Amino acid sequence: MNFPILSSLILLPIVGALFLFFTKDKEGNNSTAKYVALFTTVVNFLISIYLWISFDQSTSSFQFVEDRVWIEGFINYKVGVDGISILFIILTTFITPICIISVNNSVKNRLRDFLIAILIMESFMIGVFCALDLVVFYLFFEAGLIPMFLIIGIWGGERRVYSAFKFFLYTLLGSVLMLVAIISIYWITGTTDVVQLYEIGIDVKYQNLLWLAFFSSFAVKTPMWPVHTWLPDAHVEAPTAGSVLLAAILLKMAGYGFIRFSLGLFPIASEVFTPLIYTLSVIAIIFTSLIALMQEDMKKLIAYSSVAHMGFVTLGIFTLQQQGIEGSIIQMISHGLVSAALFLTVGVVYDRMHSRLISTYGGLVSVIPKYSILFMLFALASLGLPGTSGFIGEFLILMGAFKDNFLVAVIASIGVILGAAYMLWLYKRVIFGKLINKDLKTILDLNRSEYFILSCLAAPILFFGFYPDPLINTIEVSVTDLINMHNTNIASK
């Protein structure tokens, strides 16, 4: 076996966190802690880039696999990546250093603890994306609740306690049923190893119930309508860095879970429940877009837009078409970048004005032009303008949807228009118009670090918007194989 590169990706943030834990927490001068955290995450990012470079795009089998006995005769610690998961790992390692740079102003007290929480969170998230054993996956999936609960609860806004509890209990409630399903799969098939399960397949008579149990967990995490209500609360109350992590990565765990587990393990049930997913996705797209239109709080608006975008993702996954699934993955990556950027842009003005209400702002373009330009780019990427990564994802999803179900595709396309409506209206109210609020006259434009992180996010959004080939090449073989496997499974039964 070669160097355990995936385990080192998982462990490195924990080592960094341990190092921080043993350093003295000096009030006011925490720059060292920040540099340590930044260094750890940047190194992790570089390792993941190396992983991408040495990744073989021509095969769909799992690579960099590590397989160790963990509980004798029961669970193996098995990790590995394929074309689908590698992009999420890179997204995670890319977003985390950005979060760490962005904590400059938003976190006032206990910066060191905050950084530790973020680092531990990172390692759990990477673990989720490369776990190849259901129990290992569940462990990472659930363990992420602890740091996120603390991030929202300790460093959040006014209603942080309520939001943290809601987030924790909602997600836990969804997940326990998945645990029942995982153990049942073990008793049905005798293994929890995903690769083996792909080969053996699961008996058709169990598939529907098991699919529903997994669905209950992923639907809460995605979040799908009608169990999305924790998301606006959690987003609004979390500190900026927490919102970024939530929107950019945590929500993607569920989308990834749908592709890897729901589609991969339960092909027949996925076919059976496609209408359910379509209905919920379409409702999410239309309904939450309408809700987003009516929001007065910027963060809440973006949170609802996340629900709508994730509606596209679930729609795309269950079209069970090549384009649909590829589109969903790219949409998730793109949404990871764009929503992170949008939360950071909101964070920028929030740090200065301490208000998230849209009505506080207006006419910002004349005082802070740099900010306005970047905000425009992200808003346009969010609504899916051609030339941004948001367009590629939505376009492919709709293409897949038109192949599969015309009506659903048409309704979803209306959602695109609504998306444009709320985003542009938000932009108009915040950036254009008359400068009424006098406090805004003295507001400062982006400082260097803010400018840096927002450009870091803008670059891949534009790059992949014009040239999505690197993404598509990476995922293509794996997705083709997944669909082939799915079709043979359907055909054989």
Place this chain on the structure above:
Amino acid sequence: MENLNLVLPEIFISLSIMFLLILGVFKKNSSKITFNLSLFTILITAIITLNETFSVSRETLFNESVVIDSMSSLMKIITLIGGFLVLVISSSYLKTFKIYNIEYPVLILSSILGMMVMISSNDLIVFYMGLELQSLALYVLATYNRDQLKSSEAGLKYFVLSALSSGLLLYGCSLVYGFSGSTNFDIISNQLNSNEYVLTFGIVFILVGLAFKISAVPFHMWAPDVYEGSPTTVTLFFTIVPKIAALTVFIRFLYVPFLNLIDQWQMIIIFLSIASMVFGAVAAIGQTNIKRLIAYSSIGHIGYTLAGLATASNEGIQSSIIYISIYVVMNLALFSCLLMLRRKDQYYENIEDLSGLSKNHPLLSLCLLVILFSLAGIPPLAGFFAKFYVFKAVLEQSMFFLAIVGLLSTVVAAFYYLRIIKIIYFDKEKDKYDTDHSLWLKFSLTVSTILILLYFIFPSQLIEVVSRINII
């Protein structure tokens, strides 16, 4: 001639008790030396028992009324370790209340002796004798802080209710004896057949009595009051050590004499389990006193252990034993934290007193964080694995209802654990607590927290030890 070596731990511990009593009577100010000697006694007993584990597979003594097997050895060792740690972290608490007397270690030793007899019993009479020995010692321990009204009340309440349950148990035993003609478990097992209608009553009476002892719903009424009123170190003792012994007896009763009557008792155990899990979770929400809260939480945890027992499989029994072992560690850690909440010779035990603890005592709060998340069963902490094994065994028998209810009640239970974490981490801070704790207290907290935190790295070891236990 019987091989008395096999009961050497019991013989040694009873001789030590007598010696310590004599020492305490004739030597003045001997509390310190009694404490140390009893610690020493427990240690030696543990070593003897450990030695036994490796040399014996299954042996019976005294007309097969005492049995020594891998389960009895393991449970005795857990009991002894639990007793040792309780005794070792008690002293500073007892000194504060000026009850640092020789009786305390002697009583703890006698109750441990009773439990060891219970654990090894293979006969109704031997079992009952052990049970009464441990109960009588526990009644006195509950009232140990006799200047406080609450402690006396707790002891009296415990005495009355526990005596009632012992009565029920004895009545059940006599019914079983009447139908089988023997008090020996193995003979009963052969004699019983499920056609005897009245026999069900005997089983029910015995199960009710045992459910009383482990405080399973609906026989839990005494637990919150007794836990709250007793001195904190005694509460710690109550929450861990007697449960281990009672659980072992539970396993023995269900799977040796009553194995053929599984249809009769399985529903009862499932009911006890579900009721305890749900009630423990719901009733703990409104509590303001930590000890009361722990009482309800321990009721819930007993529910999970019973879920393992309800499966009627070796896997289930093993998972229950793993559960109770991890639960012992978690409770020990939690109580070590509780004993650290001391300010100028006063101990604090309301949840409100934890408010903002993380600002003044970051390390202590971190430990509490780990312990509480573990109690709530969140991975990757030890508490999750405990639940995981239990539900794995439950689902093997396709008992989906039990598994789903159990897991849903963990979500409810998570709420009250989260509430404590919220108070520790999110609320306003209060005055600092003293930090000059005894070394043993710090030691037990650190070790148990590390065990909880890092259990996931080496989960196989515990399984390996427990997998030797094959009752059925």
